[in-house]
Amino acid sequence: MIARSEFLKLAVASTIGTGGLDVWDPTSPQIRVLVAADVRGETPRVYADGTFGFAGKRWRGAPSTVGMPDGRMALVTTIDVDAYLQGVVPLESPPSWPTAALQAQAIVARTFALARRSLSRPWDVQAGDSDQQWGGVDAEHPAATAAIQTCRGRTLTYGGGLASVFYSSCCGGHTADVAAVWNGAPLPYLRGVADPYCAAAPEYRWSRAVPLERAVAAFGARTGGTLTGTFLTQPDATGRPRGVALLGATSTTVPVADFRRALGYDVVRSLWLRSVRIDAAQPAPRLLIEGAGRGHGVGLCQWGTKFFAAGGAGAAEILAFYFPGTTLTNG
Numbered sequence: 632m633i634a635r636s637e638f639l640k641l642a643v644a645s646t647i648g649t650g651g652l653d654v655w656d657p658t659s660p661q662i663r664v665l666v667a668a669d670v671r672g673e674t675p676r677v678y679a680d681g682t683f684g685f686a687g688k689r690w691r692g693a694p695s696t697v698g699m700p701d702g703r704m705a706l707v708t709t710i711d712v713d714a715y716l717q718g719v720v721p722l723e724s725p726p727s728w729p730t731a732a733l734q735a736q737a738i739v740a741r742t743f744a745l746a747r748r749s750l751s752r753p754w755d756v757q758a759g760d761s762d763q764q765w766g767g768v769d770a771e772h773p774a775a776t777a778a779i780q781t782c783r784g785r786t787l788t789y790g791g792g793l794a795s796v797f798y799s800s801c802c803g804g805h806t807a808d809v810a811a812v813w814n815g816a817p818l819p820y821l822r823g824v825a826d827p828y829c830a831a832a833p834e835y836r837w838s839r840a841v842p843l844e845r846a847v848a849a850f851g852a853r854t855g856g857t858l859t860g861t862f863l864t865q866p867d868a869t870g871r872p873r874g875v876a877l878l879g880a881t882s883t884t885v886p887v888a889d890f891r892r893a894l895g896y897d898v899v900r901s902l903w904l905r906s907v908r909i910d911a912a913q914p915a916p917r918l919l920i921e922g923a924g925r926g927h928g929v930g931l932c933q934w935g936t937k938f939f940a941a942g943g944a945g946a947a948e949i950l951a952f953y954f955p956g957t958t959l960t961n962g
């Protein structure tokens with residue numbers, strides 16, 4: 632592993648003359664993005680316009696290979712955070728959405744990325760679901776790029792440091808409390824707010840059915856091999872039940888996050904369950920699941936942001952609503 636200071640010096644030096652990142656701009660710091668955890672023998676092709684090709688896509692920044700602790704060689708690119716955001720924002724918020732929604736998305740994504748800067752890893756963020764989707768040059772769109780430029784350098788802070796920010800597709804009408812979702816320390820600006828803006832979102836309310844035998848396969852070891860009844864446990868202050876009680880030969884209560892993981896994120900769309908019940912009237916019994924919102928629900932609600940912005944709100948107003956008590960820097 633290369634010390635961060637050495638790595639940055641190398642990376643900055645290697646970009647000079649490529650037409651890429653040859654100026655250190657303090658208002659738009661650089662970050663290191665993990666493009667691939669294993670290059671599998673592929674070498675990035677650097678093009679004259681400063682982009683590079685790898686794994687069939689075009690990317691920005693200065694690529695370098697880095698040895699991982701497991702012995703594989705990873706590909707990391709050192710990149711101006713706003714150049715990186717150009718390939719993030721369009722994947723998270725459709726470019727047809729109002730400019731203020733794109734700006735709010737950009738500020739949250741910038742804050743997230745900069746807060747992930749690490750001294751202990753040779754990269755800061757991963758270009759995938761575990762951090763933020765980054766699609767490189769192919770994902771970019773002029774509307775998103777323009778929105779990013781108009782809020783260049785702006786971040787959310789709290790207590791003098793970068794705020795710990797999250798976002799998800801639709802909160803279902805009340806954002807979640809970070810401490811309840813991830814059992815972490817409570818943060819005053821992530822306790823959850825009632826959101827009147829996302830009610831027209833496509834997954835504000837949803838329902839799914841799965842064969843009962845699939846639920847028995849997932850949870851039967853804890854219910855004696857059968858599933859005869861279910862109920863939701865007491866909701867937290869945001870309205871989200873903390874667990875699903877599963878009744879069988881023996882009974883158990885499963886945290887909602889575990890319930891979601893076991894049945895799949897495509898089935899259980901969010902952590903806000905409104906009803907879980909067995910439908911035994913069918914020839915093949917089913918488990919009926921109803922819920923609210925899409926995603927974990929913590930922090931900024933993307934669909935709420937869209938409708939909030941369409942009603943005339945600016946990015947600052949939107950961010951103050953979803954992250955109350957934080958400060959939006961001037962960049």
Ligand SMILES: [Zn+2]
Pocket residue numbers: 801802803804805806826828829932934935
């Ligand atoms: Zn919402």
